[in-house]
Amino acid sequence: MLQQQTQQRPRPTKRNKELTLHILMRQPSLICLILTLEFSISVSQAIGSMETQYAAVPGLGDTEEVVTLAYQAVLRAEQAGANVSELLDRLNEATNLLAQAQVAYRIGHFEEATSLASLSRNMGVGVRNDALTLRRSASSESYQSELFTVIASIGGVALVIVGTIGAWILLKKRYGHGVAGAQQSR
Amino acid sequence: MISTSLQTYRNWFIVGSSILILLVSTPTIATLVHIPSGSQRYSELWVLDSSHKTEDYPFNVTAGRTYTVYLGVRNRLGNSAYYRIYVKLGNGAQSVPVTFNASPSQLSILDQFDFVVKDGDVWETPLVFQIVDAEQRNSTLIIGDVSINGITFWANITSVWDSIKTGFYYQLFSELWLYNATSQTFQYNNRLVQLWLNASIQNATSY
Numbered sequence: 016m017l018q019q020q021t022q023q024r025p026r027p028t029k030r031n032k033e034l035t036l037h038i039l040m041r042q043p044s045l046i047c048l049i050l051t052l053e054f055s056i057s058v059s060q061a062i063g064s065m066e067t068q069y070a071a072v073p074g075l076g077d078t079e080e081v082v083t084l085a086y087q088a089v090l091r092a093e094q095a096g097a098n099v100s101e102l103l104d105r106l107n108e109a110t111n112l113l114a115q116a117q118v119a120y121r122i123g124h125f126e127e128a129t130s131l132a133s134l135s136r137n138m139g140v141g142v143r144n145d146a147l148t149l150r151r152s153a154s155s156e157s158y159q160s161e162l163f164t165v166i167a168s169i170g171g172v173a174l175v176i177v178g179t180i181g182a183w184i185l186l187k188k189r190y191g192h193g194v195a196g197a198q199q200s201r
Numbered sequence: 202m203i204s205t206s207l208q209t210y211r212n213w214f215i216v217g218s219s220i221l222i223l224l225v226s227t228p229t230i231a232t233l234v235h236i237p238s239g240s241q242r243y244s245e246l247w248v249l250d251s252s253h254k255t256e257d258y259p260f261n262v263t264a265g266r267t268y269t270v271y272l273g274v275r276n277r278l279g280n281s282a283y284y285r286i287y288v289k290l291g292n293g294a295q296s297v298p299v300t301f302n303a304s305p306s307q308l309s310i311l312d313q314f315d316f317v318v319k320d321g322d323v324w325e326t327p328l329v330f331q332i333v334d335a336e337q338r339n340s341t342l343i344i345g346d347v348s349i350n351g352i353t354f355w356a357n358i359t360s361v362w363d364s365i366k367t368g369f370y371y372q373l374f375s376e377l378w379l380y381n382a383t384s385q386t387f388q389y390n391n392r393l394v395q396l397w398l399n400a401s402i403q404n405a406t407s408y
Contacts, residue, residue: 083283086281086283089317090280090382093281110316110317114285114313122353164228172226175218182214190206190210
């Protein structure tokens with residue numbers, strides 16, 4: 016197996032190298048042409064590789080997008096204060112299936128990759144939808160909680176101010192009576 | 202003397218009520234003002250031996266035998282993070298990740314792990330590997346197939362006999378990648394763990 020896959024290239028002889036160099040030195044335009052051709056080939060190869068990435072399993076690229084969108088939705092739900100433990104477990108199953116699909120694709124098991132990608136995608140869609148619902152719910156709860164805190168604080172501050180003023184007036188009155196009584200007894 | 206006492210009371214009232222107001226309004230201040238955490242945010246990546254220690258890593262590996270290590274990640278980023286680990290195999294002379302400019306290795310990926318970790322949590326997985334197929338040709342060793350967690354990968358990596366360290370050396374390394382929600386791509390997190398392996402085949406010729 017190893018022998019079959021190990022290819023040997025013919026080694027260029029010294030004479031061939033000298034001849035090539037001689038031609039190139041005499042023809043600078045040929046160098047430019049070769050470089051341009053090489054650049055064009057590499058650019059087209061790069062574009063081609065992007066287009067043909069996961070070409071055998073077209074759903075695999077979509078699956079990665081679905082799973083990352085699900086992660087982003089879970090992250091936002093978490094930042095909104097939701098408990099995302101259960102969602103994270105399900106998301107982990109989706110990410111694990113995605114990894115398995117990508118590995119299966121790399122080793123040429125395209126049918127397995129398709130099947131795993133499909134499972135991962137479905138799971139990712141479910142997680143994303145639930146995360147969006149959870150986020151809405153958590154945002155609403157968080158807003159209500161914040162509103163309650165602010166109202167309670169304002170009420171508390173008002174109560175402290177009123178209580179302090181009331182106590183001060185009461186103290187002042189008693190203190191005034193005490194002073195008047197002391198003056199009368201004199 | 203009397204007016205001085207009243208003045209003292211008034212001062213006590215002002216101080217007391219100010220403290221009470223501050224206490225009562227603390228929850229609102231905490232809700233409205235978000236102070237950024239001063240703690241450093243990072244991810245940890247480690248590899249442990251089969252006993253979950255750092256003592257007995259596989260080094261002298263023979264084709265056909267199975268070896269186990271554990272890969273672990275701890276998230277200290279302040280929120281749940283989506284990680285990816287790429288497992289790669291190379292010989293000592295091949296491309297390895299460069300720490301100073303955070304560039305990953307250009308070697309082809311063998312295995313891959315995707316997972317999401319909650320802030321402060323740990324993720325761990327066994328990495329069971331085996332050189333399935335290797336061939337020695339004079340002073341070179343060619344590893345053909347490598348099995349990782351039961352999946353066989355075509356590696357095709359040649360190592361030349363190292364006469365100083367006496368062996369055919371390979372590096373099995375794991376790179377940590379992190380999903381960036383802003384750029385919406387996985388980026389190399391500049392974390393890697395690697396195992397140096399001195400590979401051999403049974404009944405091999407030594408130099």
